Amino acid sequence: MALVVQKFGGSSVADPDRIKRVARRVVDTKEQGNQVVVIVSAMGDTTDDLISLARQITTKPKSREMDMLLATGEQISIALLAMAIDELGHPVVSLTGPQVGIVTEPVHGKAKILAISPERLRQELNGGNIIIVAGFQGATNTGEITTLGRGGSDTTAVGVAACLHADVCEIFTDVDGVYTADPRVVPQARKLEAVTYDEMLELASLGAQVLHPRAVELGKEYQIPIRVRSSFNYHAGTLVQEGSSSMEKEIMVSGVAYDVNVAKIALFDVPDQPGIAYRLFKALADERVNVDMIIQSAKRNHTNDISFTVVQDDLGTAVKVVERIKAEIGAGDFIFDDGVAKVSIVGAGMITRPGVAAMMFEALADAGINIEMISTSEVKVSCVVKGDQIKQAVQVVHAKFDLAAD
Amino acid sequence: MALVVQKFGGSSVADPDRIKRVARRVVDTKEQGNQVVVIVSAMGDTTDDLISLARQITTKPKSREMDMLLATGEQISIALLAMAIDELGHPVVSLTGPQVGIVTEPVHGKAKILAISPERLRQELNGGNIIIVAGFQGATNTGEITTLGRGGSDTTAVGVAACLHADVCEIFTDVDGVYTADPRVVPQARKLEAVTYDEMLELASLGAQVLHPRAVELGKEYQIPIRVRSSFNYHAGTLVQEGSSSMEKEIMVSGVAYDVNVAKIALFDVPDQPGIAYRLFKALADERVNVDMIIQSAKRNHTNDISFTVVQDDLGTAVKVVERIKAEIGAGDFIFDDGVAKVSIVGAGMITRPGVAAMMFEALADAGINIEMISTSEVKVSCVVKGDQIKQAVQVVHAKFDLAAD
Numbered sequence: 001m002a003l004v005v006q007k008f009g010g011s012s013v014a015d016p017d018r019i020k021r022v023a024r025r026v027v028d029t030k031e032q033g034n035q036v037v038v039i040v041s042a043m044g045d046t047t048d049d050l051i052s053l054a055r056q057i058t059t060k061p062k063s064r065e066m067d068m069l070l071a072t073g074e075q076i077s078i079a080l081l082a083m084a085i086d087e088l089g090h091p092v093v094s095l096t097g098p099q100v101g102i103v104t105e106p107v108h109g110k111a112k113i114l115a116i117s118p119e120r121l122r123q124e125l126n127g128g129n130i131i132i133v134a135g136f137q138g139a140t141n142t143g144e145i146t147t148l149g150r151g152g153s154d155t156t157a158v159g160v161a162a163c164l165h166a167d168v169c170e171i172f173t174d175v176d177g178v179y180t181a182d183p184r185v186v187p188q189a190r191k192l193e194a195v196t197y198d199e200m201l202e203l204a205s206l207g208a209q210v211l212h213p214r215a216v217e218l219g220k221e222y223q224i225p226i227r228v229r230s231s232f233n234y235h236a237g238t239l240v241q242e243g244s245s246s247m248e249k250e251i252m253v254s255g256v257a258y259d260v261n262v263a264k265i266a267l268f269d270v271p272d273q274p275g276i277a278y279r280l281f282k283a284l285a286d287e288r289v290n291v292d293m294i295i296q297s298a299k300r301n302h303t304n305d306i307s308f309t310v311v312q313d314d315l316g317t318a319v320k321v322v323e324r325i326k327a328e329i330g331a332g333d334f335i336f337d338d339g340v341a342k343v344s345i346v347g348a349g350m351i352t353r354p355g356v357a358a359m360m361f362e363a364l365a366d367a368g369i370n371i372e373m374i375s376t377s378e379v380k381v382s383c384v385v386k387g388d389q390i391k392q393a394v395q396v397v398h399a400k401f402d403l404a405a406d
Numbered sequence: 407m408a409l410v411v412q413k414f415g416g417s418s419v420a421d422p423d424r425i426k427r428v429a430r431r432v433v434d435t436k437e438q439g440n441q442v443v444v445i446v447s448a449m450g451d452t453t454d455d456l457i458s459l460a461r462q463i464t465t466k467p468k469s470r471e472m473d474m475l476l477a478t479g480e481q482i483s484i485a486l487l488a489m490a491i492d493e494l495g496h497p498v499v500s501l502t503g504p505q506v507g508i509v510t511e512p513v514h515g516k517a518k519i520l521a522i523s524p525e526r527l528r529q530e531l532n533g534g535n536i537i538i539v540a541g542f543q544g545a546t547n548t549g550e551i552t553t554l555g556r557g558g559s560d561t562t563a564v565g566v567a568a569c570l571h572a573d574v575c576e577i578f579t580d581v582d583g584v585y586t587a588d589p590r591v592v593p594q595a596r597k598l599e600a601v602t603y604d605e606m607l608e609l610a611s612l613g614a615q616v617l618h619p620r621a622v623e624l625g626k627e628y629q630i631p632i633r634v635r636s637s638f639n640y641h642a643g644t645l646v647q648e649g650s651s652s653m654e655k656e657i658m659v660s661g662v663a664y665d666v667n668v669a670k671i672a673l674f675d676v677p678d679q680p681g682i683a684y685r686l687f688k689a690l691a692d693e694r695v696n697v698d699m700i701i702q703s704a705k706r707n708h709t710n711d712i713s714f715t716v717v718q719d720d721l722g723t724a725v726k727v728v729e730r731i732k733a734e735i736g737a738g739d740f741i742f743d744d745g746v747a748k749v750s751i752v753g754a755g756m757i758t759r760p761g762v763a764a765m766m767f768e769a770l771a772d773a774g775i776n777i778e779m780i781s782t783s784e785v786k787v788s789c790v791v792k793g794d795q796i797k798q799a800v801q802v803v804h805a806k807f808d809l810a811a812d
Contacts, residue, residue, distance in 0.1 A: 053482070076456070
């Protein structure tokens with residue numbers, strides 16, 4: 001008997017008919033002899049509708065009250081899915097994040113999970129129940145309701161799988177798995193049978209929307225196999241697990257990712273002294289701005305230019321912080337641009353083959369696409385380009401590495 | 407500094423504009439130097455919408471999951487109202503029933519409140535906060551989410567007022583207060599300045615929709631003055647408190663109430679033995695059927711006929727119970743009728759003036775309305791009549807006792 005954790009996103013439970021279909025699928029898994037824990041997101045547009053309600057009240061809702069409001073979305077989903085499974089004759093119980101014992105840090109809007117208690121989950125599984133858990137939410141030690149922010153439901157799913165030592169965590173979505181590139185941008189893109197956590201982490205961080213990097217990190221840490229698959233068919237999807245799936249390939253690039261939710265800030269003439277970068281990025285971290293790429297280029301006159309990217313939602317906050325800090329640290333002017341996007345190639349061990357990055361730059365150059373920033377890691381190369389050139393960038397890079405389906 | 411508890415029903419918070427208006431009203435009360443705790447219901451049709459969603463999933467939703475679902479309605483309201491008050495610049499915090507520490511019995515759909523913890527409420531009041539509490543909900547000792555059923559938000563309000571020894575509990579509604587009869591049925595009806603708990607209890611039990619009898623009972627037990635007033639104007643409304651408001655009136659009747667949510671069951675030829683009635687009504691209580699009027703009429707052949715009324719929702723369950731019990735106790739046939747309604751007159755000490763009941767019967771007889779059942783108490787006389795004659799019944803009785811505004 002395996003223990004299977006399944007996560008269904010908002011589009012999979014967007015209306016009563018789809019909820020019934022998910023119920024059927026969950027019951028199938030149970031009837032195959034598995035224990036099943038299901039994590040669900042809010043129905044379709046529910047979260048957007050709730051945000052719109054709040055916006056009609058105030059332009060600056062308190063984050064505590066936003067969490068109080070948004071947490072209702074998943075609570076509605078779990079109740080309805082539990083009813084649908086009960087209707088199919090299977091014992092089932094729904095649990096909110098706080099009821100499960102998902103304890104988060106005392107931060108609203110993007111809390112991190114500190115711990116998940118297995119007791120209640122074990123008790124319900126031992127009682128023969130299918131468990132439906134509200135994704136995206138938890139509670140602080142003092143019982144304040146929190147939400148986990150972007151990727152919250154994926155993170156709940158992998159976190160619950162880790163806490164129960166589940167055999168697999170299945171992430172159901174509206175695509176068939178992880179592709180070498182977004183099929184909407186590159187119709188020739190090929191589905192990957194398997195990727196490593198590190199590759200998936202890069203693909204996810206770099207904009208592949210199927211699985212949030214927080215969830216992948218958690219899966220890697222606790223070695224939980226994650227299967228990304230479609231809620232609309234029974235294809236096997238893509239398995240994310242340890243080990244190098246790319247080992248036998250000639251080219252190490254497993255996929256091309258892109259992200260348009262990028263804004264760039266460049267701060268000029270920063271004094272070249274120890275502790276300066278720390279003060280800047282500490283100030284940004286204090287305001288909970290997630291900084292992605294950071295590039296510092298040395299200049300001759302003992303100053304540096306520092307460029308970095310943030311998600312577009314954080315740009316306003318980031319600009320305020322930079323405005324304040326630049327005087328403190330004696331830096332010069334700064335500029336920002338939210339009309340940029342990021343294209344990346346990902347593959348295990350790629351950095352040991354220097355020609356790979358060059359091939360990417362060549363593809364972009366041949367297409368007349370200017371590269372504004374470059375960042376590399378063990379398993380990826382990312383380039384920031386003009387936002388209106390991003391689709392073309394993905395296509396030419398995908399073609400360059402010959403990633404298309406055979 | 408007074409401590410004021412205010413309760414706003416679903417129609418008062420039906421949309422963002424109305425929520426802002428309620429926020430303004432709450433802030434007014436605070437700015438007059440009071441501490442304020444606000445209880446809110448779900449917005450307008452939210453509860454009906456959620457029930458409709460559940461019905462699209464299953465015809466027999468589990469009551470535990472219905473509670474999980476319905477509790478989201480009030481959670482949305484409290485978050486939005488807190489945002490609106492914050493927008494007006496006042497410190498505010500919203501709390502769900504479980505967060506307040508409203509502990510209920512482990513029953514779903516119509517749980518009774520066992521206890522309310524004052525600690526969190528006191529702490530937030532001492533911190534200068536306006537508190538917004540979700541009505542209608544609580545949690546069991548084991549953290550299961552429960553709802554309180556009919557009148558739940560009124561009951562939460564008076565319960566919170568009692569636990570905090572509040573100076574007054576204001577129930578805001580869409581009418582100006584308690585009238586001598588429903589103004590939609592009797593346009594000449596007069597608003598009462600004050601009524602006693604007992605009178606209000608009878609009026610509420612008998613169908614006056616402004617305040618639920620559970621809330622009145624709680625108010626009486628803890629001697630919390632309750633003011634029923636309109637959320638659309640600043641009229642004083644009607645004060646419900648101890649003492650005989652009717653003492654100086656010539657006629658003791660303070661109002662006429664009616665209830666169309668009534669079904670009648672009559673069981674014939676019940677053996678005239680000790681314990682028979684107990685077995686019948688114990689069985690009904692075990693299924694949580696609320697029985698209202700009970701009439702037993704002795705017959706000559708050592709059998710009785712027993713008639714009783716239930717709310718229409720409970721009729722199906724009641725019929726099943728009677729079907730099962732009648733064989734066990736050796737009773738004869740039974741009939742039921744959900745096309746009945748109840749008209750009642752209410753007034754403190756009325757029963758000591760025997761002519762009052764007779765006047766009511768005369769009014770009904772003069773109008774050609776047949777009385778199917780009669781029940782009397784210290785402060786009321788109720789008659790069950792055909793449902794399609796109920797409006798006329800209210801009108802003729804109201805006229806008979808000369809209750810109209812001067």
